[in-house]
Amino acid sequence: MSITAQTDPATLNQWHELAQQLRVDSIRCSTKAGSGHPTSSMSAADLMAVLMSEYLHYDFANPHTPNNDHLIFSKGHASPLLYSIYKAAGAVSDEEFMTLRQRGSRMEGHPTPVLPWVDVATGSLGQGLPIGVGVAIAGKYLDKLPYHVWVVLGDSEMAEGSIWEALELAGHYQLNNLIGILDMNRLGQRGETMLGWNGDAYAARAKAFGWHTIEIDGHDLSQINDAYQEALQQATQPTLIVARTVKGKGFPEIENKNGWHGKALPKDMAERAIAELGGERNIIVKVHAPDALQPAARPKTEPLQLPTYPSGTPVATRSAYGDALKALGAARADVVGLDGEVSNSTYAETFAKAFPDRFFEQYIAEQQMTAAAVGLQVRGYVPFASTFAAFFSRAYDFIRMAAISRANIRLCGSHAGVSIGEDGPSQMALEDLAMMRAVFGSTVLYPSDANQTAQLVAEMADQKGIVYLRTTREKTPILYGPDERFPIGGSRVLRQSESDQVTVVGAGITLHEALKAADMLKGEGVNIRVIDLYSIKPVDVKTLRDAAGATGGRIVTVEDHWREGGLGAAVLDAFAGTDEQPPASAMPTVVKLAVHHMPDSATPDQELDEAGINAAAIVTVVKKLLGK
Numbered sequence: 001m002s003i004t005a006q007t008d009p010a011t012l013n014q015w016h017e018l019a020q021q022l023r024v025d026s027i028r029c030s031t032k033a034g035s036g037h038p039t040s041s042m043s044a045a046d047l048m049a050v051l052m053s054e055y056l057h058y059d060f061a062n063p064h065t066p067n068n069d070h071l072i073f074s075k076g077h078a079s080p081l082l083y084s085i086y087k088a089a090g091a092v093s094d095e096e097f098m099t100l101r102q103r104g105s106r107m108e109g110h111p112t113p114v115l116p117w118v119d120v121a122t123g124s125l126g127q128g129l130p131i132g133v134g135v136a137i138a139g140k141y142l143d144k145l146p147y148h149v150w151v152v153l154g155d156s157e158m159a160e161g162s163i164w165e166a167l168e169l170a171g172h173y174q175l176n177n178l179i180g181i182l183d184m185n186r187l188g189q190r191g192e193t194m195l196g197w198n199g200d201a202y203a204a205r206a207k208a209f210g211w212h213t214i215e216i217d218g219h220d221l222s223q224i225n226d227a228y229q230e231a232l233q234q235a236t237q238p239t240l241i242v243a244r245t246v247k248g249k250g251f252p253e254i255e256n257k258n259g260w261h262g263k264a265l266p267k268d269m270a271e272r273a274i275a276e277l278g279g280e281r282n283i284i285v286k287v288h289a290p291d292a293l294q295p296a297a298r299p300k301t302e303p304l305q306l307p308t309y310p311s312g313t314p315v316a317t318r319s320a321y322g323d324a325l326k327a328l329g330a331a332r333a334d335v336v337g338l339d340g341e342v343s344n345s346t347y348a349e350t351f352a353k354a355f356p357d358r359f360f361e362q363y364i365a366e367q368q369m370t371a372a373a374v375g376l377q378v379r380g381y382v383p384f385a386s387t388f389a390a391f392f393s394r395a396y397d398f399i400r401m402a403a404i405s406r407a408n409i410r411l412c413g414s415h416a417g418v419s420i421g422e423d424g425p426s427q428m429a430l431e432d433l434a435m436m437r438a439v440f441g442s443t444v445l446y447p448s449d450a451n452q453t454a455q456l457v458a459e460m461a462d463q464k465g466i467v468y469l470r471t472t473r474e475k476t477p478i479l480y481g482p483d484e485r486f487p488i489g490g491s492r493v494l495r496q497s498e499s500d501q502v503t504v505v506g507a508g509i510t511l512h513e514a515l516k517a518a519d520m521l522k523g524e525g526v527n528i529r530v531i532d533l534y535s536i537k538p539v540d541v542k543t544l545r546d547a548a549g550a551t552g553g554r555i556v557t558v559e560d561h562w563r564e565g566g567l568g569a570a571v572l573d574a575f576a577g578t579d580e581q582p583p584a585s586a587m588p589t590v591v592k593l594a595v596h597h598m599p600d601s602a603t604p605d606q607e608l609d610e611a612g613i614n615a616a617a618i619v620t621v622v623k624k625l626l627g628k
Contacts, residue, residue, distance in 0.1 A: 015049045016046075017281060021084070022049060022085065024280055027042075027273050027277075028274070038263075040078045040081075044078060057148075057290040058287050060117060066295050066379075070119055070378070072128045072132050076123035079107070086117060089284070092106075121405040130165060132151040132180075133170050133375060135149045138378070145295055149177060154183055155188070166371070167240075179238070180206075180239070180240040185247040192258075202240070206240040211237055211238050212240075252276070253269065306454040307320065308482030311477075311478040313478070317448070317452075321457060336376055338376075338386070367394060374401075409467070410467045416472065422602065430595055433570075444537040452480050456488075491534065491543045501552060503550075506533070514618055517615040541574045553587075566594065568593075593612055
């Protein structure tokens with residue numbers, strides 16, 4: 001349709017009527033719910049009316065069609081508007097639509113993928129655009145399809161640093177298929193936003209990151225139409241449309257008035273607003289279907305041949321991670337690598353060199369790296385994202401939200417614990433096991449040798465949810481043969497006898513200390529059982545309970561992590577009752593050896609000794625437990 005036809009009075013009136021319907025419906029559902037964000041929805045209604053009428057290409061009957069556009073509400077609190085769009089597209093009935101925020105309804109307070117048209121959960125501000133970058137990377141560089149990623153942004157969330165990480169990386173990767181729509185309505189939750197209606201400032205900042213910018217009146221339908229057409233013409237730049245809007249637009253009693261953020265209109269006021277907006281409508285829009293295109297052919301693969309490591313030569317598990325990821329990439333064309341500019345330390349560079357077309361450097365932007373992984377898995381890819389384990393703490397909210405998104409991502413944190421040595425405490429992840437265990441549905445793995453690492457990387461590929469692998473900087477001896485398997489949820493008993501008096505549980509660097517301690521104690525006539533708890537979550541309850549029963553209920557856990565929330569906590573949880581399993585018949589005596597003081601710079605051996613998590617410390621506590 002030509003520009004003239006699109007902007008003739010009849011078409012403008014159709015768009016206006018649809019926008020008014022979106023406003024009315026946003027009020028209706030939130031008033032019935034007694035909560036919600038109608039004013040934030042009303043400000044962006046004109047922008048969405050034009051988008052869904054003319055520019056969004058989406059098959060609502062087939063939400064997984066490869067060439068569908070993607071619409072991400074980064075301002076997830078405007079869910080009444082998003083759900084109003086679904087109703088106007090005929091995707092949901094009015095009856096379901098009006099169940100907003102009710103128990104059991106798919107119309108949750110903020111969008112989640114329980115709705116098939118929602119790619120990712122939003123509501124924690126500053127995440128939609130970074131995730132959109134990942135989806136756009138998939139479209140431009142992997143799928144090689146012409147779909148567009150439309151991201152609706154709120155001006156309050158422009159204060160989030162993650163937004164600027166996304167702007168920077170999108171400019172770097174020249175994501176011309178990414179279009180941000182900034183609903184600049186001036187008012188946030190408690191008052192005016194940082195920049196208010198200073199659209200020039202938003203535009204200048206985006207331009208500095210390589211974006212094409214367009215400033216418009218967000219209630220002028222012709223300007224909105226022209227802006228979308230201009231955005232679609234960009235060949236090398238992402239576009240940010242800075243749209244000046246009015247919060248609560250369409251109802252003068254609340255237009256541009258502070259104090260209405262996140263408040264549903266009372267019933268009498270809602271009735272006046274709906275009348276002011278022209279009453280209820282039931283417009284159904286036939287959204288344009290995408291062209292029937294398929295993703296680019298994926299590269300040929302070969303049978304999986306994991307790396308193998310002979311005994312005798314120590315190998316760092318971080319190095320084995322890189323080797324295994326390369327092998328996995330050769331066997332699976334859906335595997336994609338991401339790294340936070342430390343790939344020569346995480347060894348993700350091994351994959352990057354082998355498969356440069358499937359590796360996307362994220363630089364020192366851990367929030368963006370995690371978000372990009374979430375975006376890539378939207379399109380069915382299997383992303384492995386790696387950085388120093390300590391720096392995933394910066395991206396924790398993205399990991400938490402990824403679980404709400406039902407995302408399938410794999411994270412590898414290297415350089416964990418005090419055993420990294422001289423770099424000092426800023427580089428030592430001592431919280432990561434607790435952090436990752438607390439994520440809903442997560443899997444947490446901690447290998448102790450190179451062959452085990454390779455097997456666990458292969459296991460990660462098909463595991464659902466958030467999967468975290470903790471790797472070690474130091475080289476460690478080979479404990480296992482290359483053909484041994486390590487199922488998720490399992491463990492390994494490495495020292496065992498009928499006369500075991502104490503169970504010692506370790507993983508990673510501390511497992512090797514436990515084995516040294518076992519040899520030292522055996523020389524003194526004391527046998528201990530040593531368990532490799534490589535699966536921290538889910539944990540091997542049966543093996544731990546059996547070991548406790550066989551060793552008089554005496555357990556020592558030893559970990560290169562703070563005392564709180566890590567391996568020791570996982571072991572204790574194995575004896576507690578849950579809704580899935582009864583408690584242990586008897587609680588063991590558990591001594592937790594863990595890092596308990598702030599470390600400084602020292603050699604790895606000195607760090608382990610100072611933290612009290614080396615072989616000598618294990619020997620001492622075992623003797624105390626036995627009264628020796």
